[in-house]
Structures are given as C-alpha cells and as structure tokens.
Amino acid sequence: MTGPRVAVVGAGIGGSTVALALARRGVDVTVFERRPDVPRVGSGLGLARNGRLVLEGLGLGPALDRTGAPITSMRLLDAAGSERAHYDVGALLGLRRADLLRIVLDALPAGALHHGRECAGVDVGDGPPLVRFTDGTTATADVVVAADGLHSRAAAAVTARPDLQPSGTSALRGFVDGHGLPDAVRHGQNAWLGADRHLLSYPVDRTGTLNVAAFVPRPPGDAGDWSSRVDPDDVRAAFAGWDPDVTALLARADEVYRWDLADREPFAPWSRAGVVLLGDAAHPMLPHMGQGANQAIEDAAVLAALLADAPDRSDRADLGARLAAYERERAPRTARVQDGSRRNGRAFSGGSSSPGGADLSWVHGYDAPAAGLAAARRS
Ligand SMILES: Cc1cc2nc3c(=O)[nH]c(=O)nc-3n(C[C@H](O)[C@H](O)[C@H](O)COP(=O)(O)OP(=O)(O)OC[C@H]3O[C@@H](n4cnc5c(N)ncnc54)[C@H](O)[C@@H]3O)c2cc1C
Incomplete structure (x- = not known):
C-alpha cells in the first residue's frame, strides 16, 4: 500500500470515484455509506466529456458504453415546439444515476465498501481524524473525505458552511x-x-x-x-x-x-486537520449545466493524484498542504460552474434560448487527471 490511509464518507458519485481512483493507485481506502444498498430511485444524468475522461482513465469506458446512451446534440425549443437553437454537446453520455454508481462501485476492491454505516460526525485534533457512526462505532484514517453530499455531516469538522x-x-x-x-x-x-x-x-x-x-x-x-x-x-x-x-x-x-x-455560495476552507470536502459537500450546484456529478468526478481525480503521491503518511503538515493544493486547483473552477448553472437556470426559466454562453469548451475541455498530476508535481 502507498500514501495515507483514507476513509471516504458517502458512496455517491464523488465518494465512489475518489475511492476507486485511490485504490487504483494502491492507496488503502475504505468507504462508509449510510444506505443499505445502491439506491434504485434517483434520476438520469449526463456524463460529459470532462467526467468521462476520468472514468475512462479508471478503465470504466467499456462498461459506460454498454450501459449509457450517446447524445450528440441539444435542441432548445419554445413551448410550442419551434426550434430556437441547436448545440453540439460533444461526447455526452446519458445514464441513470444508479447505473453509473453501480459501475463505479463494482470496480472497487472487495471489502472496501461498507453499506449501512451512517456518519454522525468527525472529530479532529492534532492526530488523525476519527469518524463517529450513529451505531456507536468509530473509524480512523490519515485523511477523511467528506463526500456525503448536500447535507454533509462530516463537513462540520471543517467549517460552518453558508446556508443553502x-x-x-x-x-x-x-x-x-x-x-x-x-x-x-x-x-x-x-x-x-x-x-x-x-x-x-x-x-x-x-x-x-x-x-x-x-x-x-x-x-x-x-x-x-x-x-x-x-x-x-x-x-x-x-x-x-x-x-x-x-x-x-x-x-x-x-x-x-x-x-x-x-445551492450554496462558494466558501473556504475545504479542509481542516485531515478532513476534506468533495462534490456537493463542497460546491453544490443547480443542475442547469448538467455538471454536479461531473464536477464531483473531477474533484475525485485531482484529490486522488495529490494523496497517492504523498511520501509519508505520518507527515500531517504535508498531508494538509496537499489538501490545500486540491482546494486551490478546484475551488475557482467549481465556483465558476456554480455561477454558470445559476445563470443558465434564470435564462432557461425566463424562456431565453441563449443561456450563459453556448461555448462550453472550458467546461468539457478540462483534464482533471492531468490537473491532479500537475498539482502533485508542484506539491
Ligand atoms: C434535479 C437534478 C438533476 C441533476 N442532473 C445532473 C446531470 O445531468 N449531470 C450532473 O453531472 N449532475 C447532475 N446533478 C447533480 C448530481 O446529482 C450531484 O451533484 C452529484 O450526485 C454529487 O455527487 P456527490 O458524490 O457529491 O453527492 P451524492 O451523489 O449526493 O452522494 C452523497 C452520498 O453520501 C451518502 N450520505 C449522506 N449522508 C451520509 C452520512 N451521514 N453517512 C454516510 N453516508 C452519507 C448518501 O447516501 C449518498 O450516497 C443533478 C442534480 C439534481 C438535483
């Protein structure tokens, strides 16, 4: 095993992806999910090129292609059905959220995922953080990733987040x-x-x-x-x-x-004393750019690259610096996507067919694994 021992709270899209990305790099990772199993209800989501790049790098491309529906174009219509605009959406793959989750979770090493474990909170101090569960049990790790979504409990160990x-x-x-x-x-x-x-x-x-x-x-x-x-x-x-x-x-x-x-205004910090936020816990966004899951997947790639590269898991100052480097890489980008999602929501629901910029190359062209490796080299 290499790098720090990592505990991930929440096996959603972000938590499962960071766990897989860490495991593939030989990191000892355990995931704790409150649900008893993968949820059947949920929604669809669009896996965009930026998210797909990460999952392909983890070897999931063939499973995604077998499961999802490729989508190449987006039509904007008025209420009567007249076409107002037509966009190329790149390599978008439509999926059920539950199918995507199953694909990622099935690729985790045996024994890494623990269902039915609900986090009550995380205690932090000078040493490694301690996760407390509602059943009275605890777990410790060098780094705890709070990937427990919009209403994250683990996030309280890091900061008081602005209200939703x-x-x-x-x-x-x-x-x-x-x-x-x-x-x-x-x-x-x-x-x-x-x-x-x-x-x-x-x-x-x-x-x-x-x-x-x-x-x-x-x-x-x-x-x-x-x-x-x-x-x-x-x-x-x-x-x-x-x-x-x-x-x-x-x-x-x-x-x-x-x-x-x-959603919630951007805030800082995203980490404290070995606990770090990821996905909706850090940057919930409205769905009007179809990027919530994709941004969580990007977070996962960047954080995994930084942590897997850590030379000494007992060097808490170095681990803290790596978590800060992750936030420096990710926070400006996710704040921009949060803002774009809000603007698109206003434009769409105002009946406008020109939502916040049709040029989405800055969204879809981001290479999260490369960004993570570059951030790790700078650390
Ligand atoms: C209407 C709508 C449409 C959307 N469409 C898209 C789309 O097209 N494309 C896109 O990219 N995104 C979309 N999203 C956003 C996307 O669903 C989320 O942004 C994404 O799921 C965030 O991933 P996450 O891992 O941070 O959180 P989640 O996927 O919410 O996962 C959090 C996990 O933590 C678990 N958990 C919670 N509390 C605890 C606890 N105390 N202890 C242990 N486990 C816990 C939960 O059970 C869950 O499994 C949409 C969102 C909405 C609301």
Whole structure:
C-alpha cells in the first residue's frame, strides 16, 4: 500500500470515484455509506466529456458504453415546439444515476465498501481524524473525505458552511419509455422553454428509456430527498397545451419524483486537520449545466493524484498542504460552474434560448487527471 490511509464518507458519485481512483493507485481506502444498498430511485444524468475522461482513465469506458446512451446534440425549443437553437454537446453520455454508481462501485476492491454505516460526525485534533457512526462505532484514517453530499455531516469538522440557498424551483423527474416518439426526442437532448418553467428530456440507456425533468416554480410543501413522489397529473397540468411531444412524453410518466433545488455560495476552507470536502459537500450546484456529478468526478481525480503521491503518511503538515493544493486547483473552477448553472437556470426559466454562453469548451475541455498530476508535481 502507498500514501495515507483514507476513509471516504458517502458512496455517491464523488465518494465512489475518489475511492476507486485511490485504490487504483494502491492507496488503502475504505468507504462508509449510510444506505443499505445502491439506491434504485434517483434520476438520469449526463456524463460529459470532462467526467468521462476520468472514468475512462479508471478503465470504466467499456462498461459506460454498454450501459449509457450517446447524445450528440441539444435542441432548445419554445413551448410550442419551434426550434430556437441547436448545440453540439460533444461526447455526452446519458445514464441513470444508479447505473453509473453501480459501475463505479463494482470496480472497487472487495471489502472496501461498507453499506449501512451512517456518519454522525468527525472529530479532529492534532492526530488523525476519527469518524463517529450513529451505531456507536468509530473509524480512523490519515485523511477523511467528506463526500456525503448536500447535507454533509462530516463537513462540520471543517467549517460552518453558508446556508443553502433555495432557488425557488423544483425539479419533477421520472423515466419514460421513448419508443414511438420522434427520433429527435428519442436520441437527443431537448429543452422546451416557457415563461417560468422548462422541461428537459434525454435518453439514459440503450433500450429507449428517457429521463424527463420538469423545472417548475416550487410548489407548496417540502421535498427533502429524491424519494418524494408527486402526482404525475400535476406535471401534465403544469405543461398543458405545450408542444405535442411534451404532452406525449408526460402522458407516459407514471412515477414522478420531486427535488427542491438549492445551492450554496462558494466558501473556504475545504479542509481542516485531515478532513476534506468533495462534490456537493463542497460546491453544490443547480443542475442547469448538467455538471454536479461531473464536477464531483473531477474533484475525485485531482484529490486522488495529490494523496497517492504523498511520501509519508505520518507527515500531517504535508498531508494538509496537499489538501490545500486540491482546494486551490478546484475551488475557482467549481465556483465558476456554480455561477454558470445559476445563470443558465434564470435564462432557461425566463424562456431565453441563449443561456450563459453556448461555448462550453472550458467546461468539457478540462483534464482533471492531468490537473491532479500537475498539482502533485508542484506539491
Ligand atoms: C434535479 C437534478 C438533476 C441533476 N442532473 C445532473 C446531470 O445531468 N449531470 C450532473 O453531472 N449532475 C447532475 N446533478 C447533480 C448530481 O446529482 C450531484 O451533484 C452529484 O450526485 C454529487 O455527487 P456527490 O458524490 O457529491 O453527492 P451524492 O451523489 O449526493 O452522494 C452523497 C452520498 O453520501 C451518502 N450520505 C449522506 N449522508 C451520509 C452520512 N451521514 N453517512 C454516510 N453516508 C452519507 C448518501 O447516501 C449518498 O450516497 C443533478 C442534480 C439534481 C438535483
């Protein structure tokens, strides 16, 4: 084994990827996930070129290609279905979040993943951090990665994060069967833009399943997690009279889940005394650039390169410097993506067909493994 011993809290997209990236470099890594198993509910997501580059480097390219749906274009339409703009989206792969998670988790070394372990908090001091679990057990490691998402408990050991900022928008999401729909709907990414709401669809597998996400002004009540169900008739009513393709998509929706969207202002620091934040725990973002998971995957590649290169796991000053180098590399970029996602949300839900810059080469062209190696060389 090489580098520090690492404990990862949360086996979501970011936590599972950092664990795999570390394991592939010979680091001793353990992942603690509160759920009893990989969740079946969830949503679709778009794996963009920047995220895919990382996962391909971990040997997951063939599994991704067998599972996901390649998407090459995005159409922006008005509510009546007239095309306003058309973008090349590069090498986007549509996937179910649960399928992506399964692919990454299946590649972890045997025994590295522990389900049913809920972190209650992390204690820090002069020595290695200590993770406390709700079942009364504890675990220690040289570095603890807080990858436990938007409502991270492990993050409290690092800093008091700014409050979540509700966006006033809810995402109503479900999977539908795309068979019989026009090719442009079945195979592409489509966004229908209305005055205060918009609807997005794209394929997520090779059997014709589409992810449909309606972004609407937040209805009364709360939806705390992915498993909050809503009545599909409410979604149909919210888009009544829209393009017949929208009506056809929503007619097929029988299970719809609500998620109230929120993000948080960028903050610092991301690490303290051997605990470091990753993914949504560090930089939750609105979904309007489709980058939340991709940015978590990028974080994973950079952090793994820096930690795997550490010459002495007992040198806490060196480990702290490596965690600071990770934040220096990642924080400016993720803050820019957070800002772009907010702008896109405003533009889309205002019915504008020119969201914050069609040139996304700065997003998709980032090479996280190379950035991580360069940061490690500078350390
Ligand atoms: C509507 C919507 C659409 C989206 N679409 C896209 C998209 O198209 N493309 C994209 O890139 N991103 C998208 N995202 C964002 C993406 O889902 C998240 O940004 C991404 O999942 C973040 O990964 P993560 O690992 O940080 O957190 P998560 O994937 O949320 O994982 C956190 C993990 O930690 C576990 N956990 C939580 N608390 C504890 C605890 N106390 N102890 C132990 N384990 C714990 C959770 O069970 C979970 O497994 C979307 C988000 C939303 C809301």
